[in-house]
């Protein structure tokens with residue numbers, strides 16, 4: 414996995430000019446400097462993408478895209494671990510109702526000492 418790196422102001426401006434100051438998700442909404450701009454990895458780092466962001470998106474569009482990316486990254490990790498035979502920690506079993514081990518319950522419901 415690549416190490417995350419950040420864009421310089423010049424690179425940010427170059428990306429915005431390249432996108433014609435529009436959101437890269439395809440919604441076509443303009444990006445103004447007053448908007449909350451998110452710098453986006455078109456191919457996520459977790460799936461082998463570049464270390465630096467390569468697109469600009471509006472906050473809400475990026476939130477939706479990232480939600481889908483997280484799922485795909487988690488699935489890729491699960492598939493990789495299964496392929497490599499790495500067993501992840503299993504969940505603890507659900508504990509049963511507390512019942513003293515020195516007592517025994519008969520079929521008719523009567524509780525007797527062992």
Ligand SMILES: [Zn+2]
Nearest residue numbers: 436438440474
């Ligand atoms: Zn958008």
